[in-house]
Structures are given as C-alpha cells and as structure tokens.
Amino acid sequence: MKLLAYNVRTDESMFFQKFAEKYGVELHTLPYSPTLENAGNTEGCEAVSVVTSSITKEILVKWKASGIHCVSTRTIGFDHIDIEAAKNLEIPVSSVNYTPASVAEYTVMLILMALRKVKTIMIRGLGQDFSLTNVRGRELRTCTVGIIGAGRIGEAVIQRLHGFGCKILVHTLHPKEELSSFVSYVSFDELLQESDVISLHAPASAETEHLIGQTEIEKMKDGVVLINAARGTLIDTPHLIAGLESGKIGAAALDVIENERKLFYKDLKYKVLSNRDLAILQSMPNVIITPHTAFYTEEAVSDMVEYSILSCKNELEGKDNPWRVK
Structure with missing residues (x-):
C-alpha cells in the first residue's frame, strides 16, 4: 500500500515511521493541507490520511481520478469531509478512535x-x-x-x-x-x-x-x-x-x-x-x-496515526474496517 499523509506534524513523524514499517506501508508525508490545487499530486498513492482540513467534493473527485481508493481522517470527528460526495464516488471514509x-x-x-x-x-x-x-x-x-x-x-x-x-x-x-x-x-x-x-x-x-x-x-x-x-x-x-x-x-x-x-x-x-x-x-x-488540545497526548497521537494507517490497509486488502464511517 502506498499512503500519502497530509498535515504531518513533527510530533507525528516518529509514529508514522514506526507504523509504516510495522505494517509494510510505503509512506509519503506532506506538512501542508490538501487543496483543490494540489489534490491531483498524489504521486500514485492509493490512500490518503488527513486531519481537520476541509475535504470537499471537488477534492474527492480529483483524488478519485488520480487513483485514491480510500480516505482516513486522523480524528474522531469527520464533519470536515463531504461524506455524501465520498459515498457517491465510492470512496470509503474512515475516522479513528483513540484512548478516551x-x-x-x-x-x-x-x-x-x-x-x-x-x-x-x-x-x-x-x-x-x-x-x-x-x-x-x-x-x-x-x-x-x-x-x-x-x-x-x-x-x-x-x-x-x-x-x-x-x-x-x-x-x-x-x-x-x-x-x-x-x-x-x-x-x-x-x-x-x-x-x-x-x-x-x-x-x-x-x-x-x-x-x-x-x-x-x-x-x-x-x-x-x-x-x-x-x-x-x-x-x-x-x-x-x-x-x-x-x-x-x-x-x-x-x-x-x-x-x-x-x-x-x-x-x-x-x-x-x-x-x-x-x-x-x-x-x-x-x-x-484552550485550542482543541484535549486529545493531545503521546498515547492518543500514537493511536490516531496507527489506526489511520490500519483503516486504509484494511480497506485496500478487503478486510473488515472497524473505523469506516457508516
């Protein structure tokens, strides 16, 4: 699996490297948000991992055309993603959970x-x-x-x-x-x-x-x-x-x-x-x-990265994906 992760913070990098190696994932990371202008530049990836950036219908259409098969957000909430558009495009969307x-x-x-x-x-x-x-x-x-x-x-x-x-x-x-x-x-x-x-x-x-x-x-x-x-x-x-x-x-x-x-x-x-x-x-x-930092612990960030990678891997391998947004 080739995964492109957007908005990767410095504190996430070690976890992305750790779990990409653990699950045999070819990983590409970007520090910035996905936009309509850069949405076509997915470098042959099959899946994307995002955070709270707005994922519009137009971005999803570009991703679909470039070969993206699934989207995972490293958050519990998924209201920043146009879920209806994703369903119409047959792009499964996953969120994550982490230590409560x-x-x-x-x-x-x-x-x-x-x-x-x-x-x-x-x-x-x-x-x-x-x-x-x-x-x-x-x-x-x-x-x-x-x-x-x-x-x-x-x-x-x-x-x-x-x-x-x-x-x-x-x-x-x-x-x-x-x-x-x-x-x-x-x-x-x-x-x-x-x-x-x-x-x-x-x-x-x-x-x-x-x-x-x-x-x-x-x-x-x-x-x-x-x-x-x-x-x-x-x-x-x-x-x-x-x-x-x-x-x-x-x-x-x-x-x-x-x-x-x-x-x-x-x-x-x-x-x-x-x-x-x-x-x-x-x-x-x-x-x-406080600036939306209640989630922000070492344990939670580790969970968010691991489950985002796993949800994409499950989708692409046709396995049950417990994080898929229904």
Whole structure:
C-alpha cells in the first residue's frame, strides 16, 4: 500500500515511521493541507490520511481520478469531509478512535479549573496580586454534574467523576447498565434544570448543531458551569456570550468553539483574530479557552496515526474496517 499523509506534524513523524514499517506501508508525508490545487499530486498513492482540513467534493473527485481508493481522517470527528460526495464516488471514509483517557482527564481538569476560578488566580498572580478577592471556588463533591453523551469519552469522564463523590446525571441515546449504580439517567430537560455543571460529549451532526442555545440556557440553573471538549458546533456561541454577560452562566471552559478551523493550531500572535466571538470570550475572567488540545497526548497521537494507517490497509486488502464511517 502506498499512503500519502497530509498535515504531518513533527510530533507525528516518529509514529508514522514506526507504523509504516510495522505494517509494510510505503509512506509519503506532506506538512501542508490538501487543496483543490494540489489534490491531483498524489504521486500514485492509493490512500490518503488527513486531519481537520476541509475535504470537499471537488477534492474527492480529483483524488478519485488520480487513483485514491480510500480516505482516513486522523480524528474522531469527520464533519470536515463531504461524506455524501465520498459515498457517491465510492470512496470509503474512515475516522479513528483513540484512548478516551486523554479527553476525559482534560475534561475533569477543565471542570476543576472553572469551579476554582483558576484563570483569575493565575492572571492576577502574574501581576503579583495574591489577594483572595473574588477567587473563592466550589468543591466538585457538592455539585450535580450533567453529562450529555455517554460514548467512550463520556463514559470515561463519568468513571473519573465518580471518585469525586459528586451527583452525576446522564442524558444519552444509549444508556449503559454498568454505569447505572452511580449515575442517574434523565431527560435532556431534567439534566439542564438540575445540573450545576454541564459537560458535552456528543458528536457534531445536523441533529446536534446548537444543541445548547437560548432556550436550553434559559432552562439551566443560575450560575451554571458549561464545559465543552467535544465539538464547537454543539453550542450557539452568541447565546453563550449573552448568558455569560447576564450572569445566567457562571463560567465556561471550552476546548472547542465554532469556526475554529482557521485559527487553532496556528501561531497568530500580532494578528487581528477573524473570530469576534473568540475575542469576546477570551476577555472574560470566567471563561477558559484552550485550542482543541484535549486529545493531545503521546498515547492518543500514537493511536490516531496507527489506526489511520490500519483503516486504509484494511480497506485496500478487503478486510473488515472497524473505523469506516457508516
């Protein structure tokens, strides 16, 4: 198999070399994103591996014409790929999974940081203001935490929260019996109304876009803490900002935001941001923003590269591919 991998970062290179050798893959890597202009330059490859670059119908058509038989994204989400076009072109698309501990541990960290007002403490400490004014926090054990979505990552978050002794409410399409001894499965509205902290773990889709909007925020407790380490499109950002400005939302910790693709993973210091909502959120003392790094551990990156290579190999060899997007 001859594989072309786009957007290969320095930290991924060692894993690409390791697994290409392990699985007998002829590997070609590029540091830049696929575009319509360079899509025809696949050097006789049979498969491509991408990350979060937009993969349009036009790019897929060029890839098909140049002999690409399958596409793998080294991400769990695949909303950046025109799946319908890929199906029409008969190009199988695969995503990956990776250790859920990476995002789960990060999520718990964000919850604790938001409850303990760590952003304010750290910024003031840099200015040598070590006073206690306005930094009194809350203990997680006293909170009711609502988890929306209990897939692999949501379940891993629940398992970790259980040790803190907090009450856990869960809304999910697929309840798991093994969690029922220490969580309560509830309706979406009940979770919104009863939770002190709400953490989102749903995939991005047409059905989940703006899952949290004005109506949902109005149903929440005053001072609720919102956590999102899943996908930015789950929250309607202008209504999030309005909720923060009114005090309805007490704090937010966000590893993802809407329209992040042109910003995150780039060095934009000294530049004017093209996302006003992000600029507003960053200015708020009760909002923590991190650049979609919850997944970013050595173990997760290794998994992402290995499973991307394996999914392409399985497709080309006619084997069952557990990562194929259905």
